[in-house]
Amino acid sequence: MQKLPVFRVGEGHDVHRTAAGRQLILGNIRVDCEFGLDGHSDADVLLHAVIDALLGATGRGDIGEWFPNTSAEWKDADSADMLTHVWQSLAADGWQIQNLDCTISAEKPHLGPWKPIIRERVAQLLGLSAEQVNVKAKSGEAVGPVGRGDAITADAVVLLAGKPKT
Numbered sequence: 349m350q351k352l353p354v355f356r357v358g359e360g361h362d363v364h365r366t367a368a369g370r371q372l373i374l375g376n377i378r379v380d381c382e383f384g385l386d387g388h389s390d391a392d393v394l395l396h397a398v399i400d401a402l403l404g405a406t407g408r409g410d411i412g413e414w415f416p417n418t419s420a421e422w423k424d425a426d427s428a429d430m431l432t433h434v435w436q437s438l439a440a441d442g443w444q445i446q447n448l449d450c451t452i453s454a455e456k457p458h459l460g461p462w463k464p465i466i467r468e469r470v471a472q473l474l475g476l477s478a479e480q481v482n483v484k485a486k487s488g489e490a491v492g493p494v495g496r497g498d499a500i501t502a503d504a505v506v507l508l509a510g511k512p513k514t
């Protein structure tokens with residue numbers, strides 16, 4: 349009898365405060381903006397949500413366990429390196445990504461023109477085709493921390509397929 353692959357779904361959520369004098373980086377893309385995000389690493393809120401989705405799907409804890417913000421090794425880290433580190437570990441165990449769906453919530457900047465660029469880059473970082481990745485952008489409807497421009501959040505959902513259990 350043919351064995352079906354094992355499927356696992358994972359979700360990730362992240363939030364970072366906006367901060368003047370920082371470069372805004374979303375999905376490893378330097379987005380033109382008069383402010384950036386505060387954080388221990390490069391504060392790439394989208395990649396952090398993606399990392400948590402991958403760790404969640406495979407029951408491997410969360411980003412804080414893998415990259416403690418007290419760790420000198422990951423201070424000002426490139427989040428793309430963090431994502432690659434996690435993904436290589438999962439891929440080595442036979443996991444494949446079926447699809448990844450993401451939402452960035454930001455009152456500013458307007459992310460419409462950036463969505464396809466971010467999508468391509470995230471797909472590239474994970475060795476996927478762009479069709480396997482979707483990046484959505486929402487405003488904060490002028491309410492709450494996102495709507496006031498105090499924070500940017502990101503959510504990610506991923507579906508993984510693994511080797512059938514023998």
Ligand SMILES: [Zn+2]
Binds near residue numbers: 362363391392396
């Ligand atoms: Zn983060």
